[in-house]
Amino acid sequence: MRALIDELSALLGASSLFLGDDISEKYYADWSGAEPCAPAALVKPNTTDQLSKVIALCHQYDQSVVVQGGLTGLAGGGTPLDGELAISLERMQGIEEIDPIGMTLTALAGTPLQVVQDAAEEHNLFFPLDLAARGSCQIGGNISTNAGGTEVIRYGMTRSLVLGLEAVLADGTVIDATNKMIKNNSGYDLKHLFIGSEGTLGIVTRVVLQLQPKAGSSHTALCGLNSYESATQLLVELKRSFGSGLTGFELMWDNYYNKVLETITSLADPLEGAFPFYLLVEYKDNDAELGAERFESALFEQLESRIITGAVIAKSHQDAAVFWQIRDGIGELFQVLGPVSNQDVSLPISEIGIFAKDLKERLVAKYPNITLLLFGHIGDNNLHAVAYTGLEEDKFKINHDIMLMIGEYSGAITAEHGIGVLKRDYLSQSRSESEIDLMKTLKSAMDPKGILNPGRVIK
Numbered sequence: 355m356r357a358l359i360d361e362l363s364a365l366l367g368a369s370s371l372f373l374g375d376d377i378s379e380k381y382y383a384d385w386s387g388a389e390p391c392a393p394a395a396l397v398k399p400n401t402t403d404q405l406s407k408v409i410a411l412c413h414q415y416d417q418s419v420v421v422q423g424g425l426t427g428l429a430g431g432g433t434p435l436d437g438e439l440a441i442s443l444e445r446m447q448g449i450e451e452i453d454p455i456g457m458t459l460t461a462l463a464g465t466p467l468q469v470v471q472d473a474a475e476e477h478n479l480f481f482p483l484d485l486a487a488r489g490s491c492q493i494g495g496n497i498s499t500n501a502g503g504t505e506v507i508r509y510g511m512t513r514s515l516v517l518g519l520e521a522v523l524a525d526g527t528v529i530d531a532t533n534k535m536i537k538n539n540s541g542y543d544l545k546h547l548f549i550g551s552e553g554t555l556g557i558v559t560r561v562v563l564q565l566q567p568k569a570g571s572s573h574t575a576l577c578g579l580n581s582y583e584s585a586t587q588l589l590v591e592l593k594r595s596f597g598s599g600l601t602g603f604e605l606m607w608d609n610y611y612n613k614v615l616e617t618i619t620s621l622a623d624p625l626e627g628a629f630p631f632y633l634l635v636e637y638k639d640n641d642a643e644l645g646a647e648r649f650e651s652a653l654f655e656q657l658e659s660r661i662i663t664g665a666v667i668a669k670s671h672q673d674a675a676v677f678w679q680i681r682d683g684i685g686e687l688f689q690v691l692g693p694v695s696n697q698d699v700s701l702p703i704s705e706i707g708i709f710a711k712d713l714k715e716r717l718v719a720k721y722p723n724i725t726l727l728l729f730g731h732i733g734d735n736n737l738h739a740v741a742y743t744g745l746e747e748d749k750f751k752i753n754h755d756i757m758l759m760i761g762e763y764s765g766a767i768t769a770e771h772g773i774g775v776l777k778r779d780y781l782s783q784s785r786s787e788s789e790i791d792l793m794k795t796l797k798s799a800m801d802p803k804g805i806l807n808p809g810r811v812i813k
Contacts, residue, residue, distance in 0.1 A: 355395075358411060358412070370399060370400065370404070372396040373395050377392060377440075380425070381393060383434075384425040384433050385427060386431075386776060389433070394439050399443070400445050402528060406527075406528050408441065409525070409526045411526075412805055413805060416805065418437065418439070418805045419439045420441070421806070423442075423444075427495065427771070430775035431775065432774075435775075443559075446494075446559060447464035447466070447492070449461050449469065452477055454477045456534060459563045462559065465494075466490065467489075467492070470493055470563065479567065480569070482505045483515055486682050497512055498549070499512075500512050500550030502769060506731060506736070506770075508598060509601075513550065516561060516562070517533050518531050518545055518561070519531055519532065520558070521558050522557045524803065524805055529544060536564070552772050552811050553807040554806055557806070570640035570645070572674070573636070573646055574668040574678075575666065576632065576680075577634075577665040578625050578628075578631070578632060578664030578665065579632070579661075584663075585605050586704065588662065589703070592652060595648070599639055601636050603732065604633065604635075604681050604729070606631070606632040607728040608631065609726060609727050609728060613727055614680050621680060624680075626664065634678065634681050649667070691742055693744070693748075694749060695739075695749050696739075697740070697753070697756050698768055699769055700736055706730070709763055709765070713739065716759070721748060721752070724752075735769065736769040760783055761784070768784075778809070778811060
């Protein structure tokens with residue numbers, strides 16, 4: 355290690371290489387709750403060229419690395435393992451180009467998501483990826499985990515928003531695949547090797563993103579429902595009514611909704627009465643007046659048919675923000691709940707309600723003091739399950755129970771948070787043996803020494 359450190363010091367200087375007590379505890383762990391670990395060294399490259407040279411040296415010395423973005427990950431992928439060198443991309447940030455005609459944006463991987471969103475907004479454009487950690491997460495991390503968020507129902511996962519990228523391979527080779535065209539069938543589309551592979555096949559350094567026209571108006575409502583079946587029926591009906599204008603369909607079970615209101619005392623319940631399910635629905639249109647009429651008419655029709663049993667439509671951006679604050683209240687809950695099992699899973703839409711009922715029954719039978727909170731983007735198959743008893747040791751048992759249940763239901767053990775370290779051992783619950791073998795073949799071919807994020811995604 356000493357020889358490598360000497361070469362890195364000569365390459366980078368003291369301003370970009372940190373050792374021992376000079377490494378802030380910030381770099382010991384991501385947000386996942388995985389056991390913190392001090393990296394053997396911390397490198398903060400400023401350019402792709404610098405990073406390429408760093409990785410080439412690590413490859414030469416067989417030194418494993420962990421790549422760190424905004425450290426907002428929830429699967430332990432950014433938490434160092436013993437002896438790893440940490441590479442933070444936080445200095446590799448900035449918007450390099452916006453093409454308002456082609457509606458593309460080129461940015462460095464360390465650029466915070468919110469900076470990308472704001473840059474698009476300045477050109478009356480819109481970048482559809484959005485999640486609660488927007489101010490901290492980095493676009494490179496979003497790509498490496500194929501992040502989801504609240505508008506997947508309309509625009510798809512991050513994979514659908516990336517036109518091209520640049521990446522550094524395990525031996526330091528730089529792959530320039532910064533394509534700006536929607537149509538490009540010139541051989542293999544290499545960007546997909548790096549989207550969702552969590553830094554195990556290469557390090558994303560630069561991205562070309564597809565932007566969208568900014569909608570002229572946004573309409574939001576909070577609805578009360580009597581059953582999960584009502585939610586799925588409403589989803590079908592609103593897709594028919596709104597088409598591609600349906601951009602949000604966020605279902606909250608009453609256990610989650612009530613817990614948020616109980617915890618965040620500044621929030622008042624916008625709906626009169628109590629319901630088993632609460633739905634936040636969002637519709638975007640380019641005509642504010644006609645869009646509002648279409649939105650209200652569609653919801654009124656569903657109220658008359660009793661699919662919806664209660665509803666309130668946001669009359670201002672402030673009203674809509676309150677609705678979304680309830681939906682996004684999980685961040686504040688985490689600050690007070692103590693040790694929790696926080697699961698992000700996918701299932702066929704028609705089976706989410708059955709799974710949720712079965713999950714509650716099994717967990718309550720096994721853990722009498724358990725609390726279960728459920729919510730999710732069910733329009734794109736995603737359920738978030740938060741369960742806790744107050745005991746740290748129960749958290750890991752609950753994680754295990756939920757992962758095995760997902761296997762029984764042929765679901766996905768992660769919908770948008772990634773595999774990382776914490777879900778690696780359950781990958782076989784969602785992927786076949788042949789799929790995992792092919793993943794290992796790709797890893798071996800692209801990183802034969804196994805230095806890039808080892809122990810993440812696959813063993």
